[in-house]
Amino acid sequence: DAKTTQPNSMESNEEEPVHLPCNHSTISGTDYIHWYRQLPSQGPEYVIHGLTSNVNNRMASLAIAEDRKSSTLILHRATLRDAAVYYCILRRHNDMRFGAGTRLTVKP
């Protein structure tokens, strides 16, 4: 099974950009890259997903390396409400394997 590797934790200052990295060197051609986040005491919520091209939505941007072996979630201006665990997931149909994720701390 394709796996992802993320740093255990990262810190950011409020209103600064945050780049959350993810390595997925064993990704296959049909795997989509999904990002979810989990706020304290809540269920995960969808952030963004992509296949090959960079993607933008109202929450974040996703930058995907040309060889697809890594990706970066970009929060353009972190707020205190963005403090959460961020999961990078390779998804193929129903198979969505969560790793331990990156715990993002946002300092005021």
Place this chain on the structure above:
Amino acid sequence: NAGVTQTPKFQVLKTGQSMTLQCAQDMNHNSMYWYRQDPGMGLRLIYYSASEGTTDKGEVPNGYNVSRLNKREFSLRLESAAPSQTSVYFCASSGDRFSTDTQYFGPGTRLTVL
């Protein structure tokens, strides 16, 4: 629009007791999922239902049974609870089981087995 709802929010069981966790969604989604999350870890898929009338095993199905009662409801049953099943259980739903579909999660049920 409540999204995905789960009952109960909290439950304490003794070893060997049984219980059913309930999940319902009001988004007319075809696919539904049950996950468990142990402390400090990511979610692991227990069972899923791609559509009404079908269920399939996920990564950690042992000790659990599921029922897709109708399109809205998907229940998870523990027949004989064990301390190893102490966890937070999340239900999710998605329009379909395609790789691009977003999964929407409920608030979770925190289960302790003594």
